[in-house]
Amino acid sequence: MIRTYRPLGSVASPHSRPLHGFTLVELLVVIAIIGTLVGLLLPAVQAARESARLMTCANNLKQMGLAMATHHDAKGFLPQIVMVDPKQTPALANRWQYQISWNNFWVMLPFIEQQDLFNKGVAWEAGVTASTTNLSAESVTNSASWSISTYKCPSDWMSAVQLPGFNYVFNIGDRYYSGSGSNQMDSADFTRARGPFMSTLKFRYKDIPDGLSQTIAVSETILMSAGPDLTSSGFSKYGSIWPQNNRAVIRTGDSTSPSNCWSSWTGEGFKTGLNYQLMEQGRSSGWDWRLPVSMDQRYFNTILPPNGPTCTNEYKGGIFTAKSRHNGGVSCLMLDGAVKFIDDTIDTGSKTSEREFVTSGASPYGVWGALGTRASGEANVGSALQ
Numbered sequence: 001m002i003r004t005y006r007p008l009g010s011v012a013s014p015h016s017r018p019l020h021g022f023t024l025v026e027l028l029v030v031i032a033i034i035g036t037l038v039g040l041l042l043p044a045v046q047a048a049r050e051s052a053r054l055m056t057c058a059n060n061l062k063q064m065g066l067a068m069a070t071h072h073d074a075k076g077f078l079p080q081i082v083m084v085d086p087k088q089t090p091a092l093a094n095r096w097q098y099q100i101s102w103n104n105f106w107v108m109l110p111f112i113e114q115q116d117l118f119n120k121g122v123a124w125e126a127g128v129t130a131s132t133t134n135l136s137a138e139s140v141t142n143s144a145s146w147s148i149s150t151y152k153c154p155s156d157w158m159s160a161v162q163l164p165g166f167n168y169v170f171n172i173g174d175r176y177y178s179g180s181g182s183n184q185m186d187s188a189d190f191t192r193a194r195g196p197f198m199s200t201l202k203f204r205y206k207d208i209p210d211g212l213s214q215t216i217a218v219s220e221t222i223l224m225s226a227g228p229d230l231t232s233s234g235f236s237k238y239g240s241i242w243p244q245n246n247r248a249v250i251r252t253g254d255s256t257s258p259s260n261c262w263s264s265w266t267g268e269g270f271k272t273g274l275n276y277q278l279m280e281q282g283r284s285s286g287w288d289w290r291l292p293v294s295m296d297q298r299y300f301n302t303i304l305p306p307n308g309p310t311c312t313n314e315y316k317g318g319i320f321t322a323k324s325r326h327n328g329g330v331s332c333l334m335l336d337g338a339v340k341f342i343d344d345t346i347d348t349g350s351k352t353s354e355r356e357f358v359t360s361g362a363s364p365y366g367v368w369g370a371l372g373t374r375a376s377g378e379a380n381v382g383s384a385l386q
Helices: 024-075 104-112 115-126 157-161 258-263 366-372 381-385
Strands: 082-084 100-103 168-171 216-220 329-334 339-343
Touching (some): 024 104, 024 168, 024 216, 024 339, 100 104, 104 115, 366 381
Antiparallel strands (some): 082 100, 168 216, 216 329
16 A cells, blocks of 8 residues: 655645634624623622722821821810811901811821821911911912822712711710801800810810710711802702712702601702702812811711711701712721721611700711710610611
8 A cells, every 4th residue: 555645734625624713703602601600790899999999098097086086195185177276366257267277177186197298387377367268278389289088088089089088977966056156066065066076166075875885986988079050950050060860969958857858859869859969168068178277178967877968057067968989888987996987877866957056965967976975875776887
């Protein structure tokens, strides 16, 4: 038998099996499989990222808790929301707007490794006279040096846009306030301060008989962002900038009526026909931690549930609700330093109006209201967080 050998590199015979690539159908199947796997993986990746952001947020709160505890040890009281500059005279026409120079964010700086920024504030304060506004945002530059990561939650993208923005607010208890003048509750009257913070008041741990582990110190807020003109939808606005109608939006009106405020809320914004709050410094929660003028930026009250509506009366107070970009709730720092995640579904009572100046007794706003009070006699409310 004679065998014929084909030289290497010669043309294959018609009977040999040809080589070929993927067909179009096979490519489409592979792409579909890859797309399905990515679709399944993406939510898990996003959940992991949010979990990391939530952990960072909790660590920020823990740092603030340590700062407040250290401040209490050093000074004998918790940081005040606002403090009066003794160099200025009470005779100024706008006493509460021009005599306030420092707030709790400023005085915590040395305890969160920001001594240089605190010193910058002290140096500027040294040149202030009785006729000038102290440490206002107009007096310091809006540079990246004023962006404090400890005061920001990475889940809120707007706080990265607004350099001196912040995401943490202090608990003034289970009540709103209102009046004809700015900061009506700034009077040094402990009976009108249901929470552990209130403007110029100096609270000590012994002023919290409800217990440090059962009283919230700090929770979260989110910044508004600019949005389209909503005139055609029946909205009006107070000010020059339209805010976006989402969870962060603030409205003017019904600032002393929790039930009316709640009924105007859709869950992710307000219903049409309402007046939106000004989206500017001094008026919007979380806008600028340096501002001394308005305490409204830096507090919340435990009246309506987390991530619910905020209804204000401009500088005269209102219902300021804790909010976050997290799913289903807000992080809260307790006065004992523990950080808890509070669900949106926490018991908040009947959401009905209260008398303006509640001075005693249990909170009318359920477990959430009880966690906001410092001396109302509610027992074991902390067990609801376990």
